[in-house]
Amino acid sequence: MSFRERTQGATGNESYTVKVQALKDRLESQIPSSLRLEPSLVDNLPLDVTGIPASCGLLTSAELAITELDATAICAKIARGELTAVEAVTAFGKRAAIAHQVTACLTDFFLDEGIQQAKGLDEYYQREGKVIGPLHGLPISIKDHIPIKGRWGSGGFFSMVEQSVEDCDMTAILRSLGAVFYVKTNQPQTIMHLECQSCYGRTLNPYNLNLSPGGSSGGESALVAMKGSCMGVGTDGGGSIREPCANCGLYGIRPTSKTLPMGGGLWYQHGQDGIHPSIGPMCSSARDMRLFIEALHGARPSLIDPDLIPVQLSLPDLSQKKLRVGIMLHDGVVMPHPPMLRALEVARAKLQAAPNVEVVDYVPYQHDEGYSIIRALYYEDGGKTIHQMLAEGGEDILPLSEWIISPPYVKDHDAIGMWKLHDQRDSFRRAYSDYWNRQGVDVVLCAPYPGTAGRHDTAKYWAYTAIWNLVDYPGVVFPTGLKADPAVDVARDLGSPMSPADEYNRSLYDPEIFVGAPINLQVVARRFNDGMALAGQAVIEQIIKA
Missing domain, CATH: 3.90.1300.10 (Amidase signature (AS) domain)
Known part of the structure; x- marks a missing residue:
């Protein structure tokens, strides 16, 4: 089966088909020609595609080394002046572009914008000699229904695809902590499948293309498994962080609900309170989960969203x-x-x-x-x-x-x-x-x-x-x-x-x-x-x- 057949998106009427193709064309046009894989490779992918970024020749040895690091190491190196935010987001952004071409994991790619954000952080570090927050310069990937100002997102349906006017609570806080945004990732129709197929197409599991990366945060799991991100943000109302992390061999936590900010997300059942979803990290190491949660709690999100419970993370000895x-x-x-x-x-x-x-x-x-x-x-x-x-x-x-x-x-x-x-x-x-x-x-x-x-x-x-x-x-x-x-x-x-x-x-x-x-x-x-x-x-x- 070809890559195109494997990643076929949802169908609909003729008008829908034309509009969806415009979405796909927009996304594909965002991937620069310098990061394009050879068509012969894409047409003849191995079952396990995790080795392609290291073998395709599109990343330098320095960029490959950066993308092998977890989020904690990235933050530490930037804080010590051993790595710049621009170097970090460039490496992960380039690897994300490669990951998308073999797993269909993205819905928006804006590396240029991420580099500009990173440049501002590097200038601050050079001027002040310190970081602005615990996530200074860390490239973080974001699930499609979590808004980033000016970027595309959706609430799980084609009819809800939009360019966000503002950051939601989560991305606003992450931005204030120094995080850098460069991609958004695929999710399924309804955002309620342990699968990942939307109008953008079907995301594949990089360890075995015949299998699912899970859902609903399946674009995140595929991307992090391909090391196009070392930390992503997913949501979980029935397993949507844990199951995709499990499918792709990652670390992830579904925190107790109402302890991390979810305000401002794209959703279609606002006010429905039978089950409260949770939001949390999907990452490449256990210590990264703690880094994420402690950083978010340190920002005191309950002062922004009064619906949150003001707790702090406490690990027993x-x-x-x-x-x-x-x-x-x-x-x-x-x-x-x-x-x-x-x-x-x-x-x-x-x-x-x-x-x-x-x-x-x-x-x-x-x-x-x-x-x-x-x-x-x-x-x-x-x-x-x-x-x-x-x-x-x-x-x-x-x-x-x-x-x-x-x-x-x-x-x-x-x-x-x-x-x-x-x-x-x-x-x-x-x-x-x-x-x-x-x-x-x-x-x-x-x-x-x-x-x-x-x-x-x-x-x-x-x-x-x-x-x-x-x-x-x-x-x-x-x-x-x-x-x-x-x-x-x-x-x-x-x-x-x-x-x-x-x-x-x-x-x-x-x-x-x-x-x-x-x-x-x-x-x-x-x-x-x-x-x-x-x-x-x-x-x-x-x-x-x-």
């Missing part, structure tokens, strides 16, 4: 106690695929042998019921707004958009029906909290998805991430260093399926299809215990990779 880890091999509804089970089993064996960890089996609490509740909460209008947005743009509904609003979970609620649904949510949260207390765990280690990166358009079971959105528990995903291997990850005899969803998930597994897909795990902590999630992840990763 786990050297003084045993970390009690509950390991959840499955959620009682869907059994993970063999590669994920292998990673969980390796983790359990290593953690059980570690002197500073106490391991218990975590038996999940009614995750099937919880998943049913959150699916109903996503679209309390029965999906009317989705159909309205599609009709306004002449855009066809995509299969996963149709699935997310499908009965019996989704129906149109009147006010009393919404109250009852919210009461179900709150009762489940209380019951889950009581259950967690009885389990007595500090963190739960589990799969972020019932498999590695999936085939396109097949992500129909979100509960490994969405259940934690329902109870609003922070979750961190991290790479285990393992990858799917057909020689090892053969199909297992697991007996009868636990549910129809389990039967469907089993039907998707073929060891050969998932070759090379990274395997990540997820660490979850109680609400507002974001520091425990990060600290627990650090301990667990160190033990697993020892």
Whole structure:
């Protein structure tokens, strides 16, 4: 299959098709000829394209070295005067252009603007001898529905594509901290798929082009995996930071909701409060997650948005106690695929042998019921707004958009029906909290998805991430260093399926299809215990990779 066929975008009426082509032409015209890959290469891409930036000859050795650094190292080098902001954004911008040509990860490319912003920061540093903030000169990529002044963005539909008049709260704060913007990244129709296909096209997983980079922050995950960014900003209402990070072997955190700024974002259900999404970093190292969160908290965003909770990140000292880890091999509804089970089993064996960890089996609490509740909460209008947005743009509904609003979970609620649904949510949260207390765990280690990166358009079971959105528990995903291997990850005899969803998930597994897909795990902590999630992840990763 050609690159063009793999990345085909959503379809619609003739007027829609013409207008979408204009969007695509605008984006393609932003990539300079000096950064264009040879057509023969693009037409004959390998399954794993992560090595192309280093081998294509378009980056200097110095630029390649810069793009191998994580965000913490970039900030430190700029603060010491060892690297300029212009050098940093130029290197990552050039690599982002290459990444887009093999994964279709971008929606806007404005490296010239980023270089101008970086020049101002370098002039300040030369004049004042100091940085303006903790993210001074750091190139940060931004998901499409998070506005940057003057740049393109959308709320998940063609009818919502616009040039933003102002920065939103997140980008305004990042800018004040010294961050540099140069690209925006793709997301799916509705921004509610664990997939990434929009009017701009379908984004591909750089480790295996036949697989999805995840969603809804899939453009970010593909870009960061290609090292066209070392830190991106994603959002997560059901797994949209954690699942794409997991699909592409990255680090990411879904913080407790209302702790980081989301005001001013492009969205189509303003006022809907059944589930509060979260916003957070997608990055190439564990320490970068902490860098991002501490920098944002330090800006005191609750003074800008009174809806935010004024918390600070506090990491417990786990050297003084045993970390009690509950390991959840499955959620009682869907059994993970063999590669994920292998990673969980390796983790359990290593953690059980570690002197500073106490391991218990975590038996999940009614995750099937919880998943049913959150699916109903996503679209309390029965999906009317989705159909309205599609009709306004002449855009066809995509299969996963149709699935997310499908009965019996989704129906149109009147006010009393919404109250009852919210009461179900709150009762489940209380019951889950009581259950967690009885389990007595500090963190739960589990799969972020019932498999590695999936085939396109097949992500129909979100509960490994969405259940934690329902109870609003922070979750961190991290790479285990393992990858799917057909020689090892053969199909297992697991007996009868636990549910129809389990039967469907089993039907998707073929060891050969998932070759090379990274395997990540997820660490979850109680609400507002974001520091425990990060600290627990650090301990667990160190033990697993020892």
